[in-house]
Amino acid sequence: xxxxxxxxxxxxxxxxxxxxxxxxxxxxxxxxxxxxxxxxxxxxxxxxxxxxxxxxxxxxxxxxxxxxxxxxxxxxxxxxxxxxxxxxxxxxxxxxxxxxxxxxxxxxxxxxxxxxxxxxxxxxxxxxxxxxxxxx
Amino acid sequence: xxxxxxxxxxxxxxxxxxxxxxxxxxxxxxxxxxxxxxxxxxxxxxxxxxxxxxxxxxxxxxxxxxxxxxxxxxxxxxxxxxxxxxxxxxxxxxxxxxxxxxxxxxxxxxxxxxxxxxxxxxxxxxxxxxxxxxxx
Amino acid sequence: xxxxxxxxxxxxxxxxxxxxxxxxxxxxxxxxxxxxxxxxxxxxxxxxxxxxxxxxxxxxxxxxxxxxxxxxxxxxxxxxxxxxxxxxxxxxxxxxxxxxxxxxxxxxxxxxxxxxxxxxxxxxxxxxxxxxxxxx
Amino acid sequence: xxxxxxxxxxxxxxxxxxxxxxxxxxxxxxxxxxxxxxxxxxxxxxxxxxxxxxxxxxxxxxxxxxxxxxxxxxxxxxxxxxxxxxxxxxxxxxxxxxxxxxxxxxxxxxxxxxxxxxxxxxxxxxxxxxxxxxxx
Numbered sequence: 001x002x003x004x005x006x007x008x009x010x011x012x013x014x015x016x017x018x019x020x021x022x023x024x025x026x027x028x029x030x031x032x033x034x035x036x037x038x039x040x041x042x043x044x045x046x047x048x049x050x051x052x053x054x055x056x057x058x059x060x061x062x063x064x065x066x067x068x069x070x071x072x073x074x075x076x077x078x079x080x081x082x083x084x085x086x087x088x089x090x091x092x093x094x095x096x097x098x099x100x101x102x103x104x105x106x107x108x109x110x111x112x113x114x115x116x117x118x119x120x121x122x123x124x125x126x127x128x129x130x131x132x133x134x135x136x
Numbered sequence: 137x138x139x140x141x142x143x144x145x146x147x148x149x150x151x152x153x154x155x156x157x158x159x160x161x162x163x164x165x166x167x168x169x170x171x172x173x174x175x176x177x178x179x180x181x182x183x184x185x186x187x188x189x190x191x192x193x194x195x196x197x198x199x200x201x202x203x204x205x206x207x208x209x210x211x212x213x214x215x216x217x218x219x220x221x222x223x224x225x226x227x228x229x230x231x232x233x234x235x236x237x238x239x240x241x242x243x244x245x246x247x248x249x250x251x252x253x254x255x256x257x258x259x260x261x262x263x264x265x266x267x268x269x270x271x272x
Numbered sequence: 273x274x275x276x277x278x279x280x281x282x283x284x285x286x287x288x289x290x291x292x293x294x295x296x297x298x299x300x301x302x303x304x305x306x307x308x309x310x311x312x313x314x315x316x317x318x319x320x321x322x323x324x325x326x327x328x329x330x331x332x333x334x335x336x337x338x339x340x341x342x343x344x345x346x347x348x349x350x351x352x353x354x355x356x357x358x359x360x361x362x363x364x365x366x367x368x369x370x371x372x373x374x375x376x377x378x379x380x381x382x383x384x385x386x387x388x389x390x391x392x393x394x395x396x397x398x399x400x401x402x403x404x405x406x407x408x
Numbered sequence: 409x410x411x412x413x414x415x416x417x418x419x420x421x422x423x424x425x426x427x428x429x430x431x432x433x434x435x436x437x438x439x440x441x442x443x444x445x446x447x448x449x450x451x452x453x454x455x456x457x458x459x460x461x462x463x464x465x466x467x468x469x470x471x472x473x474x475x476x477x478x479x480x481x482x483x484x485x486x487x488x489x490x491x492x493x494x495x496x497x498x499x500x501x502x503x504x505x506x507x508x509x510x511x512x513x514x515x516x517x518x519x520x521x522x523x524x525x526x527x528x529x530x531x532x533x534x535x536x537x538x539x540x541x542x543x544x
Contacts, residue, residue: 011300012152012307012317013303059431149439156327163299164419197332287424
């Protein structure tokens with residue numbers, strides 16, 4: 001798996017008093033695509049009682065156009081880079097083939113220690129084997 | 137402890153395209169007051185690694201007036217009833233002494249079992265001792 | 273139209289540190305079903321520049337079981353009562369035919385006045401004609 | 409005005425099943441600081457019936473450490489750059505002088521046209537006069 005696409009509709013509670021989707025929601029849309037990509041790969045990013053986790057290292061969006069209540073839009077997430085410990089995604093939101101927003105997100109593989117600190121570890125081989133960098 | 141009051145300002149991300157606070161936020165305002173009440177009582181409602189939890193049994197609001205971006209309002213939470221296993225709160229939101237919304241919420245004490253099922257248990261004595269029903 | 277059903281998956285950002293869906297989300301699930309019901313009836317509950325609105329008068333949930341990350345569940349919304357000025361919905365959330373939560377919500381038809389006050393009005397005939405009370 | 413600092417506590421509904429604040433909330437924390445900065449400058453970023461608006465052009469965060477339920481943390485927002493049409497903020501979240509996250513956000517001044525399109529305009533002089541770039 002190297003990419004995932006889905007279509008989604010803007011919910012009322014995602015809008016704000018300016019009449020458009022609040023920008024914090026775009027990061028959630030990107031994450032929805034990420035988790036769906038993992039399910040497509042036969043994985044859950046957060047299995048119950050797992051010792052490893054995937055905290056976000058960075059996340060960014062450039063916003064080109066607004067989305068409004070009940071708009072339908074497409075989310076396209078692809079794997080832009082994989083290292084031994086991190087995955088970087090690129091994300092594009094479009095509406096009728098018009099660019100709405102372009103995002104990026106990097107996640108790291110960590111082990112949860114008993115003191116609740118997170119220790120960076122290599123991505124387990126059985127997970128790394130399910131993903132590959134998207135060739136454009 | 138039998139009650140808690142605080143003042144809060146409406147954040148931009150709590151509003152919706154109708155120009156008012158989305159109704160789902162009122163339940164979060166009520167919960168903010170609950171957790172502050174517990175802190176005032178020297179407790180956390182969710183200590184790290186606790187075996188007991190406090191799921192919501194029911195929650196309701198009657199909405200009288202709208203709140204808008206940057207409005208300041210008061211939240212008043214009080215304990216309306218305590219049984220061996222449950223606490224019922226009543227909540228009033230006001231703005232300049234005008235009633236905005238009236239809520240209620242009941243929580244139950246549960247033990248988290250290894251199979252992730254939740255088992256109703258008596259409220260531990262050291263917690264019950266910190267709270268009492270509010271006399272109006 | 274008198275009812276609407278849909279299936280939905282729990283998103284990561286809907287969960288909380290207790291490991292379950294935060295209760296405030298159930299009200300949003302209920303609203304998602306409401307707006308989908310209106311779309312099925314050929315309407316939008318919030319058309320651009322409309323002079324009328326549908327504030328929530330009351331909303332409540334009884335919570336029976338928890339939902340967790342990536343759980344799939346069913347939302348069933350039905351119109352329980354219609355008066356000249358209000359609509360009352362009943363809502364049931366189920367997972368594998370097990371009851372998760374039971375909700376209710378009442379909305380009122382209002383006209384937005386220039387002073388931003390909301391004035392209760394009769395539901396326009398062309399809207400009322402699209403809906404009917406659900407016969408169980 | 410060139411900067412704003414405030415202290416905030418993590419709310420329960422801001423956490424997720426991984427036990428930490430969901431990353432989407434950091435963008436809201438940054439926005440809370442922005443709107444408080446504007447209030448300190450005697451302005452509202454969204455006055456009722458204003459013809460101008462301030463959509464986000466881009467927003468990013470690097471995440472260094474996790475925040476957990478009831479943690480107190482500091483948000484420091486400063487104006488990093490101002491042009492005739494845009495403001496760029498830098499944001500630092502700290503807990504006990506430990507860096508939690510570093511963010512940036514650029515906003516643009518727009519006029520809302522009757523067709524709902526947003527037209528980039530110069531920042532009104534009376535607004536620009538209230539702010540200045542922060543000297544580190």
